[in-house]
Amino acid sequence: xxxxxxxILPVWxxxxxxxxxxPLQYCSVDAEEKTDLCFAVASFKNSxxxxxxxxxxxxxxxxxDATGWASVAIGPKMDNALMFIMYPGGEQGRITVSTRTTxxxxxxxxxxxxAPETHVTKTWIDDTGLYxxxxxxxxxxxxxxxxxxxxxxxxxxxxxTNWDQPTHSDDVxxxxxPHNAKGFTMLNMASSYSESGDIxxxxxxxxxxxxxxxxxxxxxxxxxxxxxxDHHPAKEHHKHSAFGLVSLHGFLLSFGFFALTFGVLGIRxxxxxxxxxxxxxxxxxxxxxxxxxxxxxxxxYKHGGHFGTFHQWIGLSMIPSVIIQGLLGYLHxxxxxxxxxxxxxxxxxxxxxxxxLIIGNLNxxxxxxxxxxxxxxxxxxxxGLAIQLSVLIPMWYFYARGKTILDAVRNKPVxxxxxxxxxxxxDAFIVDDELDEFEDEGLGHDDLKNGKD
Ligand code: HEM
Ligand code: HEM
Ligand code: HEM
Numbered sequence: 001x002x003x004x005x006x007x008i009l010p011v012w013x014x015x016x017x018x019x020x021x022x023p024l025q026y027c028s029v030d031a032e033e034k035t036d037l038c039f040a041v042a043s044f045k046n047s048x049x050x051x052x053x054x055x056x057x058x059x060x061x062x063x064x065d066a067t068g069w070a071s072v073a074i075g076p077k078m079d080n081a082l083m084f085i086m087y088p089g090g091e092q093g094r095i096t097v098s099t100r101t102t103x104x105x106x107x108x109x110x111x112x113x114x115a116p117e118t119h120v121t122k123t124w125i126d127d128t129g130l131y132x133x134x135x136x137x138x139x140x141x142x143x144x145x146x147x148x149x150x151x152x153x154x155x156x157x158x159x160x161t162n163w164d165q166p167t168h169s170d171d172v173x174x175x176x177x178p179h180n181a182k183g184f185t186m187l188n189m190a191s192s193y194s195e196s197g198d199i200x201x202x203x204x205x206x207x208x209x210x211x212x213x214x215x216x217x218x219x220x221x222x223x224x225x226x227x228x229x230d231h232h233p234a235k236e237h238h239k240h241s242a243f244g245l246v247s248l249h250g251f252l253l254s255f256g257f258f259a260l261t262f263g264v265l266g267i268r269x270x271x272x273x274x275x276x277x278x279x280x281x282x283x284x285x286x287x288x289x290x291x292x293x294x295x296x297x298x299x300x301y302k303h304g305g306h307f308g309t310f311h312q313w314i315g316l317s318m319i320p321s322v323i324i325q326g327l328l329g330y331l332h333x334x335x336x337x338x339x340x341x342x343x344x345x346x347x348x349x350x351x352x353x354x355x356x357l358i359i360g361n362l363n364x365x366x367x368x369x370x371x372x373x374x375x376x377x378x379x380x381x382x383x384g385l386a387i388q389l390s391v392l393i394p395m396w397y398f399y400a401r402g403k404t405i406l407d408a409v410r411n412k413p414v415x416x417x418x419x420x421x422x423x424x425x426x427d428a429f430i431v432d433d434e435l436d437e438f439e440d441e442g443l444g445h446d447d448l449k450n451g452k453d
């Protein structure tokens with residue numbers, strides 16, 4: 001970490017000139033959390049554009065092995081916040097600053113072009129190992145994701161740090177790993193606002209939270225950790241408790257799609273109860289899926305009414321698909337009893353069912369990503385997928401060869417001249433009672449197949 005005095009001096013001088021009084025700054029310095037982060041903000045009316053520009057100085061130490069990332073963001077929570085993220089650059093002495101945003105708790109992505117224009121005016125690393133970045137955000141109040149009000153006495157800001165990701169990259173799109181520490185604060189923006197002329201935010205040498213024109217550092221603003229007000233926006237959002245709504249939504253849907261695999265196994269099992277097993281499991285699983293999706297819609301309204309993610313769109317398409325799938329299954333059955341063979345409806349049912357099964361299971365992954373779920377949930381999902389594949393692959397393999405699972409288990413040879421479908425399904429998906437009824441009426445299997453209704 002080489003830093004020349006020639007680099008620091010002008011910045012320091014400028015800092016002392018433009019921030020004559022105590023800066024408006026927030027610090028979180030906590031050895032246990034391996035966090036040493038301060039940021040200062042100042043805002044002013046741009047005499048040319050008449051819009052309010054924001055100056056931001058982030059100063060952080062990458063405490064462990066000089067790696068990780070640090071971020072501050074405008075807003076009460078991650079969702080739609082305007083994030084300024086910094087990490088060590090590709091070469092020693094360099095710093096990368098990336099302006100990003102995200103939906104819910106997904107990995108933040110670089111902002112699109114309609115975001116306010118930002119400019120990194122200066123980056124440097126000082127002798128004590130502090131990484132610094134000064135950033136200008138022009139007409140910053142135009143950010144529509146969250147609200148920035150440079151005159152507000154209580155503007156919400158969030159911050160987060162990570163100390164173990166091997167960053168060291170010049171790539172502003174670098175995929176971030178989750179934070180190890182995070183927090184929330186309110187800043188009195190009005191106290192650092194200037195009507196006249198440019199000012200540059202500058203973190204003071206005292207790494208404590210402070211407000212302009214106060215000699216003593218005031219009490220630290222509330223953080224996520226010590227916040228006790230239940231109505232606090234950052235805290236109110238996302239209680240990812242084991243029995244919270246998000247988890248329940250995820251559980252119902254993951255379980256619902258997992259169950260469908262066993263319903264499919266049921267219909268291909270070769271058991272005399274295969275039809276009953278299939279429709280019972282699929283109706284149960286399908287109902288759980290519809291209820292789970294409705295919960296997803298409720299969740300989305302609760303989280304601000306945004307419906308823009310891939311996860312939600314796929315999820316929404318599952319509601320009609322699953323309902324139609326149930327009806328097709330029933331129609332297929334009615335037709336089969338009537339004509340004794342598959343009809344077009346049967347194929348719609350089979351293929352829509354297979355597609356829904358696969359897409360729904362994948363959407364569990366998109367949901368986990370959206371919720372930024374912890375690794376336990378990811379591993380549970382992987383295990384669920386592995387179990388399903390180990391059931392479906394052999395099942396489809398034997399089915400393609402005209403065998404049911406029971407045939408395969410009993411190693412029963414398949415007659416050469418039988419039609420594959422009938423060899424597997426002939427009796428399998430006609431409810432026993434219904435067969436009895438037909439037999440009472442003097443109709444056997446052959447009659448059924450010949451369409452004698
Ligand atoms: C890979 C990137 C990130 C992931 C996967 C992620 C994931 C998450 C998750 C799952 C939560 C909710 C659970 C919890 O309370 O721990 C959360 C909360 C939070 N994150 Fe992140 N985060 C990321 C980046 C960031 C960044 C760059 C910031 C910048 C300031 C940030 C700030 C916060 C804050 C303040 C909260 C609590 C408020 C809220 O729920 O939104 N996160 N994050
Ligand atoms: C959400 C509900 C349902 C789903 C997701 C579903 C899914 C499936 C799938 C994927 C198959 C093809 C199995 C394979 O891959 O080999 C299948 C077959 C079948 N399903 Fe369903 N099913 C559902 C509901 C029903 C219902 C309610 C009935 C009856 C009332 C039914 C009757 C059948 C029958 C008879 C077959 C065998 C079709 C044939 O081989 O010609 N299903 N189902
Ligand atoms: C195929 C159907 C769906 C599946 C398999 C599914 C699955 C999941 C899973 C596994 C999670 C993560 C839960 C956790 O971390 O414990 C999740 C979160 C979520 N899902 Fe779904 N979901 C589906 C449909 C929907 C629908 C229809 C919507 C709304 C339109 C929706 C909205 C959400 C939202 C808002 C979250 C929470 C994201 C956050 O943490 O902020 N989902 N989903």
